Structure formats: C-alpha cells, structure tokens
Amino acid sequence: MAATPLPLNPPSRRSADLAPEQARAVAAALDAHRDAPGALLPILHAVQDRLGYVPPETLASIADALNLTRAEVYGVVTFYPHFRRTPPGRRVMQLCRAEACQALGARALEAHAKRTLGIDFHQTTADGAITLEPVYCLGNCGCGPSLLVGRDELHARVTPEAFDALVAAARTAL
Amino acid sequence: MSASPRITVYVPRDATALALGADAVAQAIAETAQRRGIEVAVVRNGSRGMFWLEPLVEVATAQGRVAYGPVAAADVAGLFEADFLHGGAHALRLGAVEELPWFRQQQRLCFARAGVIDPLSVEDYLAHGGYRGLRNALAMSGTDVVQAVTDSGLRGRGGAAFPTGIKWKTVLDAPAEVDSPTPDPRSRSSKYIVCNADEGDSGTFSDRMLMEGDPLCLIEGMTIAGVAVGARQGYIYLRSEYPHAHRALEAAIANAYEAGYLGANLLGSGKRFDLEVRLGAGAYICGEETSLLDSLEGKRGQVRFKPPLPAIKGLFGRPTVINNVISFASVPIILDRGAQFYRDYGIGRSRGTLPIQLAGNLKRTGLVEKAFGVTLRELLYDVGGGSYSGRPIRAVQVGGPLGAYLPESQFDTALDYEAFASVGAMLGHGGIVAFDDTVDMLDQARYAMEFCAVESCGKCTPCRIGSTRGVEVIDRIRANVDRAANLALLDDLCQTMRHGSLCALGGLTPDPVVSALKHFSEDFAGR
Numbered sequence: 001m002a003a004t005p006l007p008l009n010p011p012s013r014r015s016a017d018l019a020p021e022q023a024r025a026v027a028a029a030l031d032a033h034r035d036a037p038g039a040l041l042p043i044l045h046a047v048q049d050r051l052g053y054v055p056p057e058t059l060a061s062i063a064d065a066l067n068l069t070r071a072e073v074y075g076v077v078t079f080y081p082h083f084r085r086t087p088p089g090r091r092v093m094q095l096c097r098a099e100a101c102q103a104l105g106a107r108a109l110e111a112h113a114k115r116t117l118g119i120d121f122h123q124t125t126a127d128g129a130i131t132l133e134p135v136y137c138l139g140n141c142g143c144g145p146s147l148l149v150g151r152d153e154l155h156a157r158v159t160p161e162a163f164d165a166l167v168a169a170a171r172t173a174l
Numbered sequence: 175m176s177a178s179p180r181i182t183v184y185v186p187r188d189a190t191a192l193a194l195g196a197d198a199v200a201q202a203i204a205e206t207a208q209r210r211g212i213e214v215a216v217v218r219n220g221s222r223g224m225f226w227l228e229p230l231v232e233v234a235t236a237q238g239r240v241a242y243g244p245v246a247a248a249d250v251a252g253l254f255e256a257d258f259l260h261g262g263a264h265a266l267r268l269g270a271v272e273e274l275p276w277f278r279q280q281q282r283l284c285f286a287r288a289g290v291i292d293p294l295s296v297e298d299y300l301a302h303g304g305y306r307g308l309r310n311a312l313a314m315s316g317t318d319v320v321q322a323v324t325d326s327g328l329r330g331r332g333g334a335a336f337p338t339g340i341k342w343k344t345v346l347d348a349p350a351e352v353d354s355p356t357p358d359p360r361s362r363s364s365k366y367i368v369c370n371a372d373e374g375d376s377g378t379f380s381d382r383m384l385m386e387g388d389p390l391c392l393i394e395g396m397t398i399a400g401v402a403v404g405a406r407q408g409y410i411y412l413r414s415e416y417p418h419a420h421r422a423l424e425a426a427i428a429n430a431y432e433a434g435y436l437g438a439n440l441l442g443s444g445k446r447f448d449l450e451v452r453l454g455a456g457a458y459i460c461g462e463e464t465s466l467l468d469s470l471e472g473k474r475g476q477v478r479f480k481p482p483l484p485a486i487k488g489l490f491g492r493p494t495v496i497n498n499v500i501s502f503a504s505v506p507i508i509l510d511r512g513a514q515f516y517r518d519y520g521i522g523r524s525r526g527t528l529p530i531q532l533a534g535n536l537k538r539t540g541l542v543e544k545a546f547g548v549t550l551r552e553l554l555y556d557v558g559g560g561s562y563s564g565r566p567i568r569a570v571q572v573g574g575p576l577g578a579y580l581p582e583s584q585f586d587t588a589l590d591y592e593a594f595a596s597v598g599a600m601l602g603h604g605g606i607v608a609f610d611d612t613v614d615m616l617d618q619a620r621y622a623m624e625f626c627a628v629e630s631c632g633k634c635t636p637c638r639i640g641s642t643r644g645v646e647v648i649d650r651i652r653a654n655v656d657r658a659a660n661l662a663l664l665d666d667l668c669q670t671m672r673h674g675s676l677c678a679l680g681g682l683t684p685d686p687v688v689s690a691l692k693h694f695s696e697d698f699a700g701r
Binding site: 037038039040041042044045066072075076079080081082083094098099100101102103104107135136137138139140141142143144146148151152154155156157 | 189190192193194225228373374375376377378379382414415416417418419452453454455456457458469470471472473474475476490531532533534535536539540562571575605607608609610613617618621625628629631
C-alpha cells in the first residue's frame with residue numbers, strides 16, 4: 001500500500017478539525033449506524049461510500065463515538081483490503097486474480113493491465129484516472145477473466161483488447 | 175394494438191448475465207416494444223445457470239415459456255421481426271428450458287425457483303411453493319423442526335459438511351440467558367442466526383446465484399432456523415464483492431417485512447424474527463465462521479480458538495447458528511416436503527442434492543444441481559462439454575483455493591464428501607475449476623501459498639509466516655537452487671502448516687501445493 005502510515009500517537013482530533021465534507025460523512029454514518037450492535041464496519045462502509053476512502057483523520061471521531069480506542073479503529077481499517085486510506089483515482093478497476101480466471105488467461109491480462117497502465121496493483125495512473133486493485137473472486141467464475149469497474153459494473157471474458165477499450169472509456173468518462 | 179394482452183418477458187439480472195450484456199438487452203426489448211406499441215412487462219429474473227446461453231431471454235407464451243439465447247442487444251430487432259413474443263422461429267430459439275438436455279438431467283430442489291420467478295416478489299415466491307416450509311415449522315415444536323433437519327441428512331454446504339441438524343440442536347439446547355451481561359450491551363437477541371454469505375472460494379458462485387435468483391428462499395430458511403432454536407435476530411454476512419446480490423437481498427428483505435414474513439408477528443404466530451444484511455470488506459478469511467463472527471462484531475476478522483463452539487458462544491457471546499447460504503436455502507423444501515423426501519436423493523452419507531458450479535476452462539459453465547454421486551468426468555465432459563479452449567483438460571481444482579488439484583486419473587471420483595476425502599481432495603462448496611494443458615502447476619502451487627500470505631488473518635504463525643516462506647521455497651525450486659533440499663523443506667513446511675494452523679486457511683493451503691507436486695511433478699522438474 002502506498003498509504004502514509006499514521007503517526008503512532010496522533011494528537012487528539014475532534015470532528016471540528018475535519019474538512020466539512022469529511023465531517024458530514026462521519027456524522028451521517030454515525031447517525032445511521034452508531035446504535036447498531038457491531039457498528040464499526042457499517043460506519044466505515046458508509047464513510048467510504050461517500051468519500052471514496054476512509055480518511056485517517058476521521059478515525060478519532062469514529063473511535064470516540066463508539067467508545068473504542070483509535071488504535072482499535074485503525075486496526076480494523078487496515079485489516080480489510082476493501083477500506084482505502086487514500087483517495088482512489090476516478091475509476092477503480094478490480095481485476096480478478098483467482099484460479100477460475102487464471103484458467104482463462106487472467107495472468108496474461110494482469111501483466112497486460114500493469115504494463116499498459118504503467119502501474120502496479122494498489123496504484124493510480126499519473127493522470128488520476130484509474131486505480132488498479134486485485135480482487136480474489138467476483139463470483140463470475142464461469143466467464144472469466146472478470147473485471148469490476150467502479151461499484152458494480154462487472155465485465156466477463158475480458159481480453160486485453162476489451163480491457164484497453166474499458167480503460168479508454170474510463171479515461172474519457174470524466 | 176390496444177386489444178393485445180400484456181406479454182411477460184424474462185431477462186436475467188444475475189451478475190454473470192449482466193456482465194454478458196443483459197441490461198442492454200432488457201433495455202432494447204423495452205424500447206422496441208414501446209416503439210411498436212406492444213405492451214411488454216420485462217421481469218428481471220435470476221439465471222437458469224447456463225452461462226453459455228446468457229443473456230437468456232424467456233417469453234411467457236400460451237404454450238409455456240420459450241427461451242432464446244444467447245441474445246445480444248443487436249439481436250432484439252430481429253427477434254421482434256420473428257415474432258418472438260409469441261414463440262416465433264429464430265436462430266436463437268431454444269424452446270422450453272426444462273426440455274434442454276443440460277437442464278433436464280438435473281434435480282433442482284434448492285434452485286427450483288431460481289431463474290423462474292421474479293426474485294423480489296413475495297407473491298411470485300408464494301405461487302411457486304414458497305413459505306410452505308415456514309408455515310409447517312410454525313405449527314411444529316422447535317425440537318421437531320430440528321429433528322426434521324437432522325433426519326434429512328443435510329450437511330453444511332459451505333464446505334465443512336458438518337450435519338446441520340446437530341448444529342441447530344446444540345443451539346436449541348443452549349440456555350438463553352437473556353439477562354446475563356454480554357460483550358456488547360447493544361446485543362438485542364439471546365440467540366442468533368447468522369448466514370455465511372462470504373463466498374470467497376474461486377470457482378464458486380451458487381450462493382450469489384441463489385441470493386440474486388431466489389433470495390426469499392434464503393430468508394425463509396433463516397426464519398425457520400430462528401423459529402426452531404428460539405432466535406429473534408438474524409444477520410446475513412455478505413461479501414462486498416457482490417453488489418448485485420446485496421441489492422437483491424435488501425429489496426427482498428424489505429418486501430418480506432411488508433408482507434409479514436419478517437418482523438414482530440410471523441404469519442400471525444406472535445413469533446418474531448428480524449433480519450439484516452451486513453457487508454464484509456474484502457477479507458477471504460471472514461468466510462471462516464469464527465472470523466466472520468468477530469467481523470460482525472465490528473472487529474478485525476481474526477480466527478477464534480475453538481472451543482467454545484459458536485453454537486454455545488457465538489455472536490456477541492450468544493448461542494449462534496451459523497450456516498452457509500445453500501444450507502439455509504435447503505431447509506424450506508425439507509420442511510415443506512419432509513425429511514425423507516430430501517434424504518432420498520444422494521449416496522452414502524452425502525444426502526440430498528448439491529448445487530455444482532462448473533467454472534474455469536469449460537465450454538458449458540454454470541450451475542447444475544444434482545444428487546450426490548455424479549462423477550467428476552461426467553460433469554467435465556458430458557455436462558461441461560470439455561474445455562473452452564479445445565485443448566485437453568489437464569487439472570481440476572475442486573473446493574476452492576484450498577482444494578486439491580486432481581489429475582485425469584482421478585476424474586472418475588464421485589461427488590461425495592467421503593469419496594473426495596479418500597483421494598486426499600475435498601468437495602467443499604461444490605466449485606469445479608478446470609484447467610487445460612497450458613497450465614503450469616508450479617505456478618498454481620506458488621499461487622496457493624501467495625493467496626494464503628495475502629489472506630492470512632495473522633493470528634497463528636504457521637499460516638502467517640509459513641505461506642510467505644512457501645512462496646520463497648517454491649521460487650528457489652523454480653530457480654533450481656538446492657532442488658532436493660528445497661523440495662524436502664517444502665514438504666516439511668506443508669506438514670507444519672497442516673498440523674499447526676489454527677483454521678482451514680493455513681491448514682488446507684498445503685493441499686493444492688502437495689497435490690500439484692504429487693500428480694504433476696514434471697512441472698517441478700526444473701527448466
């Protein structure tokens with residue numbers, strides 16, 4: 001991960017220190033979920049859904065609201081690959097690396113994707129258009145190689161040519 | 175035109191069908207119908223499981239449902255020209271799905287409704303036999319419901335194959351100490367029902383298809399479990415990689431509440447059951463039941479020591495039934511048709527049916543539900559049609575990334591938990607991934623170790639460190655460095671992981687590695 005690690009003992013930050021959009025995202029997430037049992041994952045999902053990532057500076061407010069230490073929240077955020085600690089590019093492309101897709105050429109597609117984008121997994125292209133992430137199964141194992149673009153745009157039987165076309169479309173989309 | 179009745183057209187909203195262009199097809203059908211002044215209702219069903227025919231469009235005609243496939247958006251104008259709305263002849267016309275040989279040889283119990291009904295409609299679900307199981311269960315004692323599940327012979331379909339009824343009985347018999355302090359004071363229930371919908375194994379997608387194609391079946395199964403053991407709250411722990419299943423579940427749950435099939439007064443019985451979906455966050459290990467429970471509690475998804483079993487001390491420290499999607503979805507028909515009906519399918523100690531997923535390099539991939547006992551060879555060639563690439567099938571991995579690789583000489587193994595165990599393999603969740611002869615089995619062995627390193631929860635050393643060392647040792651074997659010594663070291667490492675790991679991730683990762691070495695040693699011979 002290219003993310004900057006948090007300092008070991010960050011100064012206590014309150015929601016007042018957050019950027020307005022971050023403060024709103026945290027407040028909405030806490031309003032919706034803080035009273036639910038085991039609320040931390042739903043809260044982190046809500047923040048990431050709104051901001052595209054979980055900014056490290058939001059962890060203190062979340063920890064305070066749930067009566068957890070910041071270390072506990074940090075531990076949870078860093079445990080789960082889905083939660084990002086840095087903003088993604090405009091489009092996140094999740095390329096399946098698992099066996100069923102390997103059987104249909106996913107290894108070659110992975111090499112092609114990294115080469116043509118000029119980045120490795122967990123990185124974003126210099127123009128900020130595309131973030132490439134590995135994913136371990138999208139449940140499309142009968143029609144691989146599989147690629148998930150954005151939240152829910154699933155693609156089947158992705159050839160290198162099809163991948164290039166999707167990248168071009170993503171670059172012109174915004 | 176105004177006199178013509180409304181015609182129902184089915185276009186799947188299954189994730190694989192969507193990936194193959196189903197949305198564009200549905201849109202083209204709706205638009206063309208409107209332009210032609212024809213009243214068409216497009217129902218977004220689940221998939222019938224024949225992926226090489228997706229998007230598979232079905233039309234409800236006076237002679238029954240007629241299928242066309244695979245349909246591209248560009249085919250739609252031609253289909254209208256051919257009068258497909260009345261079953262007209264067309265190159266893509268397949269006739270009735272039930273008559274297709276691939277479909278006819280199945281025994282669909284769990285997946286009887288998937289692809290047939292509107293997945294979100296309680297009314298449609300009821301019209302196809304839905305909620306008869308719950309109705310029966312509400313009229314029985316909890317003990318009798320659990321006995322029926324036990325008698326059916328149902329074993330956990332997630333992979334471990336533990337008898338479902340025994341698990342339920344443990345929770346039923348566990349005292350519900352409502353007033354005792356719990357680790358989380360917000361805990362609402364004295365017992366819990368948890369569905370493991372963290373279907374992370376490559377080559378498996380039956381949970382996804384069931385949740386997208388017949389989510390009410392899962393909801394009914396979990397409700398029956400709640401009624402049986404006395405739990406009022408259920409959670410479906412769904413992986414975040416399944417956005418389409420998430421949407422289907424949320425909609426189906428909302429509809430079930432509205433119709434009185436969830437909530438405070440199930441069918442007027444006075445019994446309560448609430449259900450909620452919780453999303454995972456990309457961690458494979460959360461498919462392991464104790465990690466899943468920790469994740470549901472809002473923690474890092476790390477494996478717990480067992481005992482205590484989740485059935486005694488599970489979610490928030492309470493007795494918890496935790497089962498796979500297909501296990502729960504098999505329960506409604508058991509309570510509807512009786513334990514004996516279900517038990518009559520299958521062989522040996524593997525009773526009932528298994529939704530088998532054909533994946534990877536096969537011509538006809540998809541979901542086939544069959545009684546236990548069919549051989550791997552029949553599935554690969556008769557059902558799957560051989561390899562997609564046209565090259566010989568060289569290796570098959572069954573049971574996900576922790577499953578052994580089987581060579582051609584083992585293709586006559588029957589799908590049966592014990593038969594697979596006897597050849598050092600496992601049936602797992604019923605996913606079958608075929609590879610052709612271009613596969614490099616050293617690469618596959620290395621990937622197994624790499625996957626374990628990526629996904630290890632980090633709690634135990636053999637898994638956390640062993641997997642990384644495993645990758646290094648295999649790289650040295652590939653590079654011809656101290657070949658004999660490193661092969662011996664790999665064997666030793668596999669033994670340590672197998673016997674010293676806390677859960678199946680570290681414990682079973684050696685299976686694909688050792689089986690690759692044993693059956694495909696030529697790939698490790700150096701180059």
